[in-house]
Amino acid sequence: MDAEIVNDLHALAPELWLVATIVVTVVADLVFGASRRALLGTLALAGVGMALWTLLGVDSGADARTFGMLSLDGYAGFFRTLIIAGTGVIILHGLVFRGMEESSRNEFVPMLLGTALGGCLLVSTDNLVMLLLSMELLSLNSYLLAAWQRKERRSSEAALKYLVYGAMASALMVFGFSLFYGLSGSLSMPEVGRAIAATWADPTAGYASQLAVVVASLLVLAGFGFKIAAFPFHFWAPDVYEGSPTPVTTFLAVSSKAAGFGVLVRFVDSVYLCETANADWVARIGWILAVLSAITMTFGNVVAVLQRNVKRLLAYSSIAHAGYLLMGLAVMTSGTPDGARQGMDAVMFYMATYYLATLGAFGCVMALANRFGAEDLSDYEGLAWSAPWTSSLLVVFLISLTGLPPTVGFVGKFWLFDASLKAGLYWLAIVAALNAVVALFYYLKLARALFLRGETTHVEGLKGRGVMPWLAQATLVLLAFAAVWYCFAFDGLAEWVERSLL
C-alpha cells in the first residue's frame, strides 16, 4: 500500500476503531442477543477506550491532512476527544438506564457510536461536502435515537419534530454552500474564504456578489444555529430533549453540541477570518454573532426559569450555554488583534467545562430517574434525604453550569468574560454576567426541590440494575471531582486548549 495512505489511515485510527466497534456490536447483538448484554457493553466500552487511546497516542502536531478532506489537527483532536469520551460515558449510562425498552437496548449502542463517528468527522473536515455528509451521519442517527422509546408518544413526536426541523436546516445550509461554491468554484473552506475576501477587495465585483455572500452566510449560519440550538433556531430543542430517552438527551446536549460548535468555529475561522478578510465585513458578522449570543443566552435562561420538567429545564439551559459559547465566536470576529485566538480559546475552554458539567448533571438526572422514576421538579422533592450523594453531586454540576467557584464552570466563564472584555465587547460581558444570576435561579430550583422541600424521610427506591451500575456511579464521582479539581488546577486544561487552537 501507498505509504501516504497508511499514514492517513493511521491518523484516522480512532474513527476506524469506532467503525470496528459498530460492526462488532451489531454482530455480537445478532449472535448473543439480549442474553449477553454485559458482553456487548464491555465490547462497546473497550472499543471506545481503544479509540480514545489511539487518539491521544497520535501525534497531533504533525501535518495530518487526510484524503484531502479531513484535517486531523490538534483542534480536531480536542473535539474528537470530547466526543468520544462523552460517548463512552453515555453508553455506560444508557446500559443502566431504566427508561428504555429492553428489546432495543442493544441496538442503541451502535447507533450512538455512529453519531460519535459523524461528530468526529464533522469537526475534522474543512471541505463543505464532507461537512455535509458527516453532519447528516450525525443527524440521521440522532433522529432515530430521539425516537428510541417506540411506545412513548412524546418520543415519536420529538423525533418527528427533530427530523422536520433538521431537514429544513440541512436544506438551507446546502443552499448556502451551493452559493459559496458558485462564488469561489471550490468546496474547500479556505478557498471559499479567499473568494469572499476578494469579493470585498475587488470593487468591480459589485453589489450582487456581496449580496450573494451575505445570503449564503445567513443560510449557513441558520444551519449551524440549528445544530447548536441557538436562538432563533432552537425550537426543536425543548421538545426533543424532553421526549428523547435521557441518554439520548445527554448526547444531544453534549456530543452533538460539541460537534456543532467544533465545525462552526472552524468554519468561521477559515471562511471569514482569512488574512485578506475585509475588516468591515468581519465586524458585521461579529455584530450579528454578538447579538445572537446575547439573545440566545437571555432567552434560554429566562424561559428555563418557567420549566417544571427537569429535562426541559436542562434543554433551555443548553440553549443558554449555546449563547455563552457564541460569545467566544463574537470575540473571534470582533476585529481586535488576537481576537480570533482569544475567542477560540474561550469557546474551546468553555466547551470543555460545559461538557464536564452537563455530562455529570444528566448522569445524576438519570441516576435519580433510575431509582425514583423522577422526571418533574415535583418528583424531586425531598430526594436529597434519600439520595444525599447523587443530590450533592448534582448540585456540584449545577453550580459548575452556573459558573461559580469552586467548580470549573467558573473558570470557563472567567475565560469568556476575559476574552470579551479584551475585545471591547463590554455590553456583552455585562449581559452574560447578569445572565449567570438568572441561571442560578433555575439551577437552584433543582437544588431547592431536592434539599429544601418535601419530607425528610428516607425512601429506598429501586435497586440499581443493568450492566455495571457501579461503574456509571463512579463516572459521576469522577466527573464531579474533575469539575472541582479543574477549578483549582486548570493549568493543564488551559494548556491543552492552547495547544489545540487552529
Next chain:
Amino acid sequence: MDILTLITFSPLIGVLAILLIPSSKKDAIRTAAAATLLVPLILATRLWIDFDTAATGYQYVTQVDWIAALGVQYHLGIDGLSVPLVWLTTLLLFLAPFAAWNIEKGVKGFMLLLCLLEVGILGVFCSLDLFLFYVFWEIMLLPMYFLIGIWGGARREYAAIKFFLYTLAGSVLMLLAIIALYLCVRDTTATPFSIPVLSDLLRDGMLNGEPFGANLVNGGVIFGWPFLKWVFVFLFIGFAIKVPIVPLHTWLPDAHVEAPTSISMILAGILLKLGTYGILRVNLGMLPSIAPDFATIGAVIGLVSIVYGAFVAMAQTDFKRMVAYSSVSHMGYVLLGASAFTSAGLNGAAMQMFTHGTSSALLFLLVGVVYDRAHHREIEGFGGLASVAPVYTGITTLGFFAALGLPGMSGFVSEFLVLTGSWDKFPILTSIAVIGIVITAAFLLWTLQRVFLGPLNEKYKDMPDVNGREIFTLAPLAFLCILLGVVPMLLLGHMDATLEQLRQLFS
C-alpha cells in the same frame, strides 16, 4: 504549614470526621463540630497575640504560585483590618454549633455546611489575591443558601434564594471589574491579581505614564466614564449589596429573620462585614485615586442607611426583624466613617465592624432564646418577662445598651469615632446621622419596655430562664461588648497602624 493556611482550612478536618460519624449519633456530631471549630479559634487567638501591632503592611504572608496561565497566586496575609475580623469569625463560628444544639433535622449536614462556611469566610479575610478572594467569596454562598433554605423558618426558600441572587448579582459585576483590572495590568506585572501589587500600581491611577485602561479597546472609556470609575462602581455594588446599603438591603430582613438563630448570628456578625471589609480593602485601599470622587455619595448612602434603617426597625412588630433592620442602620455608620477618609472615621468604621459583629450576634442569640421558649417573636406578645427571667433580661438589656451606643459599651466608642471623623468632612450629614442614634435608642428602649417590663403576660409565667448552654454562647459576646467599651485600645491598637497607612493614601 503557615498559620493562616492552617486557620483557614482547619475546619475541613472536621468535615472528614463528621462524615465518618453515623447520622444517628447526633450529640457526637455536634461535639465533633464544636471541637473542630474550636481549633481555628485557638489558632486565631494565638495569631491575635502574636500580631505585630506596630508594623504596617501585611503579616504572615504566604505566597505560592498557583495558576501560571493567569499569574494567580495562593497569596494569604493579614493586617490590622483583617485580624480582628478573622478572630471574630472563628469566635462566632465556634459558638454556632452550641446555638444550634437544638436542631434535630439533618444535624450532620448542618455541621458540615458550617465548617465549609467558615473556610469560605476566613479565606476572604485572608486572601491577598483578587482571584483567590473571589473564589472564597463565592464558596461561602452555597453553604449559606442551604443553611437558610433547609433549616430556616416558614419562608426559608424565598429568603435563601433571595440572599443568593442578590449577592451573586453583585459579585458577577465584581468579577467583571476584577477581570478588567487584570487585563489592564497583565503586561505590566507578573502577578496581576495581587492586592498589594495592584495597590501600588493603582495609587495614582496612572500606568506607565498613561491613564489606566489606555491599553484596552477604546482606551477603556465606556459611556464617557474612564475605565477606573466603572471598576470602582462595579466593585462597590458588589460589596454594598453584602453590607447592605439602602436600597439594596431588602434581602437582609428576609434572610436574617428566616435563618435559624445560629445562622442569623453569623449573617449579622460576619457576613455583613465582608461587604464593608471589601470596601475598605479594595475600593479604598486599591483605588485611592477614584474613591474621593465617590466620597459624598458614599456618605449619603451611609446616612440614608442609618436613618432609614432605624426608622424601619422602629416600625417592626417582630423582634427578630427589628434586630435585622437595626443592622442596616448600624452598618450605615461604617460607610459614613469610611467615606470621610479621616483617622477617626476609618478607625470608627473598622471598629464598628467588630463591635456590631459582637452586639448584633448577641441580639440574634437573645431573640433565639425567647423564640425557643415562646415559639413566636411578636414584641407585643410578651410583657413583664423581667420577673420570670431575670438573667435573660439582664443580658438583653446589656445587648441593647451596647447596640444603642451607651457610653461604656463598645458601640459608643465606634459610633463616636465615626461621627467625630465624619464631622470634619460632612458636618450636615453627620448632624442628620445623629437622628439615627436617637431613633435607635428609642426603639430599643421601647422594645425593652414592652417585652420585659410591665405586667407579666400570664402565658409565660413558667418560662424558664436562660440555661447553661445559652449562657455559654451569650457570655463571651456580652463580655466583649463591655470590655471594648472600657478598653477600646485592645482593638484599636491592633488596627491603628494599618488604618493610618490607609488614611495616608488620601492626604
